[in-house]
Amino acid sequence: MDFALSEEHRLVQQTARDFATREILPVASRLDAEHRFPAEIVRGLAELGLMGVMVPEEYGGAGMDNVAYVLAMEEVARACASTAAILSVNNSLVCDPILRYGTEPQKRRYLPVLASGREIGCYCLTEPQAGSDAASLQTTGRLDGDSWVLNGTKVFVTNAREAWVFIVYARTEPEPGARGISAFIVERDHPGISVGKVERKMGLLASSTCEVLLQDCRVPRDNLLGAPGEGFKVALSTLDGGRIGIAAQAVGIARAALEESVAYARERRQFGRPIAEFQAIQWKIADMATRIDAARLLTLRAAWLRDQGKRCTAEASMAKLFASETAMFAAHQGVQIFGGYGYIKDYPVERYFRDAKITEIYEGTSEIQRLVIARNLLA
Amino acid sequence: MDVVVCVKQVPDTEQPIRVRPDGGGVEEQGLNWILNYYDEHAVEEALRVREKHGGTVTVVCVGPARATEALRTALAMGADEAVHVQDPALDGADHLGVARVLAETIRQLRYDLVLCGRLATDDNASVVGPALAEYLGLPQATAISRLDISDGVAAVEREVEGGVEVLQVPLPAVFTVERTINEPRYPTLPGIMKAKRKEIRTLGLRDLGLEPGQVGAEAARVRYSRFDPPPRREAGRVVTPDSPEEGARLIAQFLQETAKVL
């Protein structure tokens, strides 16, 4: 047993930490306030190799592993959860399935562009009637000559406003449920795809969440990702990795809340002394730190399992469940430690509070994670 | 243009640094060790020299085993080669001892230019650069904020009290760099992967033809005897005045009556 990170993992962590501290942190609250997509930061992340961490070097990626990815995600999320969401979708939900299921020409066409950050991707699974029950999706795909024709509406698609690549899940066979679903790679310029409403959200305000409309959208026959009917398998295996990334995002948000709380508790004086001297505050901080450490260890373990090529569905769910609830807990305690100032936008804990919540919802709600974990034990 | 850069590994000063209860040093447990801030600038400058004039960049570090990571960071930024001098006999060496070791190491390398950081952010000594120049018998300039090389001569600028000096220094020479000289690049992930595959050459004192008695604790002319936390400043009065005028009056009164500078 060895809990130490390897030298290259520590370097990745340090580089991500330095970049996040110097380039992201100073602008994070402004990005949030102005609902602005951090285009320049994304370019910077791409230069570091963070837009395609696990993409092999031959496809223009960094050729690193899930452990490197979660270490970097935590650092980015500590500075700005929106940026972390953008990063996570591109890495886990777009590059990863293309790498795992894509044909050689697909990998050559998409991965270098995505890993270099010249373009980003998005992931279109959720529909108005199909959220937690994604297998009930209704978007259809049918073959017409050399093209697939897609029809339907996707919602809550992160990055859609900025994306070039859309991973779209559609029903290609009449069967209901998981079996008849296929995955497609759609480009922004393919006819019939458009971005609809951009949602107004509680948090993650610097990243876009949009409706995606497919109206007789024609994509080349070769843009099927994986085998026909295999789409739900693609979606689920993608989510194993995605959830590990979200767990890391949650750890980052929680750590931000803890760090801000510690600094504030030392400085803020009431009743003639720093509030850090009150046991009530100390206990909050101790609980935050303990849960964060546990969440990080669960996350790293899940990442490590995935790097070993081992099955990690339950472990990824545990990490995501525990880390996201930790983020919510830590942000909640953070606001409390800040008192009235915690409720005011001049201080960042208010943003952490809003950003933390999404980690309990997307890529499977906490209820769904519990379901996955329990199913693993009971099945 | 072959450039040698001396680098040191230091604790990140963003974190709390605590003195050990026995006063014999700082608590090392839990410290985050990083490449010295100014050395990042030195490595960056070396890479820029290489980009402009060709040649190689070699980074050299004297330090314990953990310090390989600082070398690895420099390799990940783009340095070509790395040499790590570690030897238990260097425990307790002073800065002149370290400079001597660096000088003997660098003598074994090809170099037209040697760069160091202006200081290391752990002990802030700024001794090693000029001492190294002395041992190598080379001209020097410290805390330079600009470097231009042509025809074997370096034009450098350094900040002095009230102005900027412009110097012409024949190469080879030793320069220590100020942070304003450049904006260091971040080590990229592909760079980290490449660095991982590079071998770091490790040398001991014997490989350099040095005896512990020449550079180790025995040779040290200064010795740290104690470390203390800094004296606590008493927090004074913090007031929220009713008006800017009142705030101004309070400060002026303080300057006159307490500080007596009016």
Place this chain on the structure above:
Amino acid sequence: MGSDVWVIADHAGGSPRRITLELLGKGRELADARGGRLVAVALGHPLDGLPRTLGEYGADAVLSVEHPHLRSYSTEAYTEVLSGIVRQRAPWLVMVPSTAWGRDCAPRLAARVGAGVVTDVEALWVQDGRLQARRPMYTRKVMGTVEYVGDGPHLAVVLPKVFAPAERREGRTADVEVVAVQVPEPRTRLVETRSLQRERVSLTEAEVVVSGGRGLRGPENFALLDALAAELGAAVGSSRPPVDSGWVPHDYEIGQTGKTVSPTVYIAVGISGAPQHLAGMSGSKYIVAINKDPNAPIFQVASLGVVGDLFQIVPKLTEEVRRLKAQG
């Protein structure tokens, strides 16, 4: 080895700079304790009345070294001259001012003559017959005590404003010895010294420093500080963000990656008080802070903290200072 204490003078236009007087003040005390002489060393060309003035500030002897190659500082010429006379005369302690040239020269001189060297010195004393120095380390989160080994010569590079300056007494004289030296042509050539044309007191020597941070919002607002500084006879400095944003040049910067200052009063305006900033100014005797955030960490170290908007308070303060001065 000897028991003399040497002070290498920093001077301009034939007069010693303030730090030289501070070194003479401390040097006097150490020389008396050691039973040696206090020797001032003046290098330059021409030196004019400097040797005599150094005597008036308490030097028992002055070594006066004039040579055209010493007109402006050069590492090679200074090291050559100083190492020659140090070797020849074997002082116990050589005090060097922590100036750009002092920091450039002292380590090289130490390496050449094989002397122990300590930089950033804030205290010097003798304990059990051994010279001790104290210096800040690790962003001033730690104070290190260093002991010099052996009988000397010992080199100490001393920070400005930590020792009280020697008093001038007219009529007090020193033995002035003119030292003839051979100085080779330095390999390094000083092309020019561009002066940063700002009529202001030197930051490290000023009695009062007015310093601005990110709270100033833009370069134009430093005029508010200039106006206040003019009334106070103060120097203007800054935290790092104004430097990084290009509002003020790097020589304004105070802190870990800038200058260390210890004025009588440090007025921090729109500065939060990050540890890296405190590293450069928490040796000040008094700290006054103006900040709109009641929880800003600067208030933890401030002798007087005023919570409020700097844009309203600073102009009023300038007026108030002017008024008090007019009252006499």
